[in-house]
Amino acid sequence: MTDAALSSSGINASVRTSRAPAPIVPPARIGGNALVAVIAIMTFLSCLTLGAVTLVRDTAGQWETQIAREATIQIQPREGFDIEDALTRTALTASAVKGVTGVRVVDPDATARLLEPWLGKGVDLNALPVPRLVIVTIDPVNPPDFAEMRAALDAQGLGARLDDHRTWVDRLVGMAHSTVIAGLAVLALMLAATALSVAFATRGAMSGAGHIIEVLHFVGAEARFIAGEFRRHFLWIGLKGAGAGGIAAVLAFLGFGIWTKVNMATPGADQSAALFGQFHIGASGYAGVALVALVVAGITALTSHFTVVAFLSDIDVPRNEQS
Known part of the structure; x- marks a missing residue:
């Protein structure tokens, strides 16, 4: 064998040994930026919904406390x-x-x-x-x-008439409960929409790498191994999108609070403060924002996992029928 052939074979062997294994889910096959943006928007809206529910609940509680401490007597x-x-x-x-x-x-x-x-x-x-x-x-x-x-x-x-404000208190409590229920329903719908978006993105990623997945599965790769690869990729995408949406929601609440303080004497700010307070959601509200972001990231990972498992189950059905 000539020196040139030996040199060429050595280079090829070096390339083969140094080449990193390609991932099952190449990032280019996932509409990464678009999916991150969708998750960020849904997280932002979910956090705003949760924050609005928190504001209304806390403000209604303050109204209830203030009204319950006083009664009014009217004389015509x-x-x-x-x-x-x-x-x-x-x-x-x-x-x-x-x-x-x-x-x-x-x-x-x-x-x-x-x-x-x-x-x-x-x-x-x-x-x-x-x-x-x-x-x-x-x-x-x-x-x-x-x-x-x-x-x-x-x-x-x-002719004095006593008003103990019980009617108003009952209405405020009912309004607060209705607002909480409606807010939770909207939050659930947003999380469901996020899960559907992730499922479609997972299906798209699998269709792009479908032949690779089928070969791996047929040669013995377990479904949980393949699903784990997808889960890790989509978890990272979910963390990026949910983190961006959560930070944007926190900045929005801080901006609303600063706006009400700067425009305290204006009629618009006074009406907003009377209805929603100072747009301060407190430690529990910010903890809720962090929780929503983590839940969205978890939903993203779990949705991709179960979508892959369901896809591989569909592949196994025809193969079992043929055997």
């Missing part, structure tokens, strides 16, 4: 009626009930400020049949007997 003015004397007697009657920690009569100036957004400034309340209010602060641990309070007020014959 009428001709020939000493409203100031009626307010004083009503306050004394309410303060004598066990479970009441404080009583405050809303003065005319405060009443005018309450009605200013609707009636404007400089309105003479004496010319309007505007009810006067008595705010009763109650003990949330040992609340008063509202039936007893109503009976005591009726005995005064002042």
Whole structure:
């Protein structure tokens, strides 16, 4: 054998021994960037949904706590009626009930400020049949007997009407529960859509490398080995997409919080703060964002795994029938 032939055979042997084994799932066969973007978008939307549910739940809890600590007594003015004397007697009657920690009569100036957004400034309340209010602060641990309070007020014959806000509390609790259920349903739909996207991507990757997978399977490669290769690839894709979507959601919540603080005095920010607070989801909310990202990554890996197993099972069925 000539020196040139020996040199050539040595080079070929070196190339064969140094060549790394090709992966079963080449990254180029997976629409990597597109799938990462889809997973990131779905994670972002899922985190926003979870954060919105958290905000509404926490805000409704604050409303419930604040409303449950107060009750309101209304007295309607009428001709020939000493409203100031009626307010004083009503306050004394309410303060004598066990479970009441404080009583405050809303003065005319405060009443005018309450009605200013609707009636404007400089309105003479004496010319309007505007009810006067008595705010009763109650003990949330040992609340008063509202039936007893109503009976005591009726005995005064002042036409006082007690509102313990129970109707509003029940509506707030019902709204919070409905919001949580709706949010969880939307979150479940988004996770299902993510799983379907991963399943289609896995099928696409398998169709591109189908001949390789079938040969490996026919020569004895177990389904869990092949599925493990796909699972590792898609887990990494899921981690990248879910991480990007989770970080984007955290930045969005931080941006909303900064916006409300900067625009605190504007009507839009005031209304948003009244409905949703300061867009601060707290430690539990951020933990929920991290949990959603991990769940999405896990769904991505598991979906690819079971899709591969189902595909290989379909291959085994005709082979078993032929044998």
